[in-house]
Amino acid sequence: MRTEKSINEELEKALEHYRSNAQNLAGKSLAASNKQVRDLRRELSDAISSGAKACPKCKNPPVGMRRGDVALYGTVQSVYEIGCAVCIPVVKGNTRTSVSSVGTDAASAVKNWNVEAHSTDGKIDQV
Numbered sequence: 001m002r003t004e005k006s007i008n009e010e011l012e013k014a015l016e017h018y019r020s021n022a023q024n025l026a027g028k029s030l031a032a033s034n035k036q037v038r039d040l041r042r043e044l045s046d047a048i049s050s051g052a053k054a055c056p057k058c059k060n061p062p063v064g065m066r067r068g069d070v071a072l073y074g075t076v077q078s079v080y081e082i083g084c085a086v087c088i089p090v091v092k093g094n095t096r097t098s099v100s101s102v103g104t105d106a107a108s109a110v111k112n113w114n115v116e117a118h119s120t121d122g123k124i125d126q127v
C-alpha cells in the first residue's frame with residue numbers, strides 16, 4: 001500500500017489536471033479525469049483507515065480522512081478521522097455522538113475507532 005504522502009502528491013496533480021482541463025475535456029476524457037480523482041481519493045481513504053474494523057452498527061467499511069490541522073496549546077496538531085459514511089449520529093438528550101473517531105495521526109484514529117471511542121460533537125440545542 002502506498003503512503004498517504006505519495007497518494008496525496010498524485011491526487012494534487014490529478015486535481016490540477018481536472019481543474020485546468022475540465023471545461024475543455026469532453027466525454028470520455030472528462031470521465032477518465034474524474035475517475036482518476038475519485039480512485040485516488042478512495043485509495044487515500046483506504047490508506048488512512050488501514051486496519052480499521054467494519055462499522056460496529058452497519059458493518060460497512062469506514063472511510064478515513066485527514067481533517068486538517070488545529071492549533072492546540074501553542075502547537076499545531078493534525079486531525080485524522082475514521083468514520084462511517086452510512087450511519088447517522090446518535091442524539092441522546094442534547095449530546096450528539098458521531099459514528100466516527102479522531103486522532104492526531106491515522107494510526108491513533110484507527111485505534112480509537114476500533115475500540116469504538118466515538119466522537120461527541122458537543123452539546124446541541126433541543127428543537
Ligand SMILES: [Zn+2]
Nearest residue numbers: 055058084087
Ligand atoms: Zn455504519
